[in-house]
Amino acid sequence: MAVPVKQKIKLAAWALVAVAIAAAPVGVSAVSNTSSTTINATVNPVISISSGPTVAISLTPTTGGVVSSASDTVSVSTNKTNGYTLTMKDADTSANLVSGSDNITPFGSTTTPGALTNGTWGWAVASGTTGVGISGFDASYSTESDNASSASKWVGVPLSSGSASTIKSTSTTASGDATTVWYAARVNTSQPTGTYTDTVTYTATTN
DSSP states (O other): OOOOHHHHHHHHHHHHHHHHHHHSOOOOOOOOOOOOOOOOOOOOOOEEEEOOSOOOOOOOOBSSOEEEEEEEEEEEEEOOTTOEEEEEEESSSOOOEEETTEEEEEOSOSSSOEEOOTTEEEEEOOTTSTTOSOOOOOSOOOOOSSBTTOOOEEBOOOOTTSOOEEEEEOSSOEEEEEEEEEEEEEEBTTSOOSOOBOOEEEEEEEO
16 A cells, blocks of 8 residues: 655654664763862071161270270061071170270170179170070160269170170061160270270071
8 A cells, every 4th residue: 555645754754863863972971080289389588687887885984993885786587487596706806895906805704794894895685685695694784874883794705716695586587676785894094095996796597
C-alpha cells in the first residue's frame, strides 16, 4: 500500500532528527584544579644614630679644684623588634683631653664610677638608663659649673683598642630614642689654660 506524501515527509523529518541526535557530541562535565603561591615581603633591619657634634665644658679653676659638666644627646632609630644596644669608646688609642702638650687624663676606672680628681675627666649616664652596662652611676645628673664640692660619679672613656662601654640596651623598635650622656672635668689652678679636646665614638647595633 502506498504511503501518503505527508506521512513520508514526517518520517523523513524524524529521520533527520534522529541523525542529528546521533551526530551530536556527548556532553562532558568541566574539570578544574588549583595551585597556591605564598608571597613573602621581607623587611630588613635598619638603624640610624646622631649625636653632638660638640660638648662644651667651661672651667674656671680654683686652688682646690672645680668640676664642670655638660651633656650630649644621642638619638637612635631602628625598626628591629628586638631593639638596639648603644656603646661608646674613644676614637683613638688615647683618652686624654689634649691641648698642645698638656692633658686632662681620663678617670682611673672605666667600670667603677667615682668622684673626679683634679686633672681628670669622665662620662656618665643616669643609673636608671635602660640596660646600662655600668652600675654605680648617680640616679640623675645636671649641669655643674665650677662646683668645688662636687661628689658626682664618673668613669673613664675606654680606648678604641679596648672593650666599648654599654650606655643603653633596649628590646623594642625605636624612633628617635634619645639618651643623655654626661661629660665632666675637674681641674685646679695648676692646669694650664687652653681648650682640651678628645673625640668619642658611639655605636648603635641592632639586638
